[in-house]
Amino acid sequence: AQSVAQPEDQVNVAEGNPLTVKCTYSVSGNPYLFWYVQYPNRGLQFLLKYITGDNLVKGSYGFEAEFNKSQTSFHLKKPSALVSDSALYFCAVRDRRDDKIIFGKGTRLHILP
């Protein structure tokens, strides 16, 4: 069955340190991969996506993500965390064959001042 896993419910990082939010997926073929962020009482906002090509994708607010086909992972990264990065982060995968989109459960990121 198709699935998306965000193995950490919560990640705590000190301000200024690098951060990683993990995402692995189980989808046949070459899916489209997305990261979204949700701030309190707000809808989701698009951060970045992987379609094809370079495995390192750069997105909004200094975030980037690395696609690893062999490990079926799409981890979100940022070199230096800001307190304002504290939010709920969702990884999403869209199967190119049946169009179904699956979201991970979300990872709450806390950036400690």
Place this chain on the structure above:
Amino acid sequence: KAGVTQTPRYLIKTRGQQVTLSCSPISGHRSVSWYQQTPGQGLQFLFEYFSETQRNKGNFPGRFSGRQFSNSRSEMNVSTLELGDSALYLCASSLASDRYNEQFFGPGTRLTVL
């Protein structure tokens, strides 16, 4: 350009009632998707519409239905409400039918079923 708007923002209903939620996509966007967000289940896909046609459907009972109008505005209806339907319902629009297009989400409608 205005973002995705959803009305109402908050709704309280009782079991057995029905409810209709509305979504206006970003101007020019023709694809509208609906999601249910709960603390336990996370974000779950309900259905997607493109050019007034349902293009994809998630694993929800038939009590959940939707439609899209010629101006791309969409409505979602839930009949015979159950306590478990309490959730944040998110609408998202995207520019075209291409699967790799990112989605733009509205602020959601918070539905509480008593």
